[in-house]
Amino acid sequence: MPVAVRPARPSDIPAMTGLLARDADRRHACDPALWALAEDVAARIVQALAAALSDAPQPVRQTWLLAEAQGRPVGLTHVLHVPVPPIYLGAEGPPGLVMPEIALAEDAPAGTRAALADAAEAALRADGARILLASQVGDPPCEPAWAEAFAARGHAPLTLYLAKTGLAPAVPDGPRPAEPADIAGLVACSAEHQATLEALDPFWRRHPDADARFEAWMRRSLTLEDRDMRVAGPPEALEGYLVAQPASRLHVPPAHDISRIGVIDDFHHRDFADPGTLADEGQGALALLQAGEAAFAARGVDTAFAVCPAAWRSKADLFAAAGYRTAMVWTIRREPS
Numbered sequence: 001m002p003v004a005v006r007p008a009r010p011s012d013i014p015a016m017t018g019l020l021a022r023d024a025d026r027r028h029a030c031d032p033a034l035w036a037l038a039e040d041v042a043a044r045i046v047q048a049l050a051a052a053l054s055d056a057p058q059p060v061r062q063t064w065l066l067a068e069a070q071g072r073p074v075g076l077t078h079v080l081h082v083p084v085p086p087i088y089l090g091a092e093g094p095p096g097l098v099m100p101e102i103a104l105a106e107d108a109p110a111g112t113r114a115a116l117a118d119a120a121e122a123a124l125r126a127d128g129a130r131i132l133l134a135s136q137v138g139d140p141p142c143e144p145a146w147a148e149a150f151a152a153r154g155h156a157p158l159t160l161y162l163a164k165t166g167l168a169p170a171v172p173d174g175p176r177p178a179e180p181a182d183i184a185g186l187v188a189c190s191a192e193h194q195a196t197l198e199a200l201d202p203f204w205r206r207h208p209d210a211d212a213r214f215e216a217w218m219r220r221s222l223t224l225e226d227r228d229m230r231v232a233g234p235p236e237a238l239e240g241y242l243v244a245q246p247a248s249r250l251h252v253p254p255a256h257d258i259s260r261i262g263v264i265d266d267f268h269h270r271d272f273a274d275p276g277t278l279a280d281e282g283q284g285a286l287a288l289l290q291a292g293e294a295a296f297a298a299r300g301v302d303t304a305f306a307v308c309p310a311a312w313r314s315k316a317d318l319f320a321a322a323g324y325r326t327a328m329v330w331t332i333r334r335e336p337s
Helices: 010-030 041-052 112-126 144-151 180-200 210-221 279-298 313-321
Strands: 004-007 062-069 072-081 096-104 131-137 156-165 228-232 240-246 261-269 303-309 325-334
Touching: 004 112, 010 041, 010 062, 010 072, 010 096, 010 131, 041 062, 062 112, 072 112, 096 112, 112 131, 112 144, 131 144, 144 325, 156 313, 180 210, 180 228, 180 240, 180 261, 228 279, 240 279, 261 279, 279 303, 279 313, 303 313
Parallel strands: 096 131, 261 303
Antiparallel strands: 004 062, 062 072, 072 096, 131 325, 156 303, 156 325, 228 240, 240 261
16 A cells, blocks of 8 residues: 655644654653653643644744555654754754654554655755754664664664663762852863764764853853752862753653653763773762762652763763663764765
């Protein structure tokens, strides 16, 4: 049975809501704590779709695609352009991302998955994306056919999103809240972190003004009340830093409750400065991570979502030793020059 894929319209929202609710149930079955369902799943989905499919200006470029067989909806996918953080060069423009919302009806014809994957990447390329990313949930993915579909299209792991539920409130000795006097040390630690990232993959190529931009962001972050910044070591010789911040909808679809999820993204320590080998059994880095978890626990956040480059094995080993598991993987496919 032939499958056609087209951009979604507001009139498709009822059918899309059912597909997305089923997709949310799939993620919830993977990890009930991380992918906790919102109390009003259908209403949240309808609200998000109505905003995305309206004529109103969008915060990011995004497209919803609907697959049909004989005029009947059988699947959908969601793609968007990821804003490039200001510390990175972004010479190839904003990457295109296939979001976690990529769903099939139970009776979708054979070939629907391939048609959606092809259409998603085609839509991103047509809108100018030179780098293509895709999200897959779970390790191994809870629905491995999606991971296989993107691997067959040349995707390879780029970023691991690791999760842990049950964060201890005890504050370890050593790490402390960041202060204005730590700014110079934070910038120096970040420069080390960025240099390692760029060596691991050119995707993370630094912007020439990265240090100044990071300093400005750290000064602002110290004034934000929705996050906690922790550092290890004295201001003149910082060993590492961590920012514990709220989750965002870039990683968590609207059907899920993000109120009890925190994100660890900015995190560096000299223990995993060598991306291949963890030094000192990661004791200092582990204490810093536990300080971040305690900050989450104090805010009533019970699940942490940590970002780790797939090639940074020592950092991934630290998270594994601390009880984190892979909850989602972003894969990458670069368009030829």
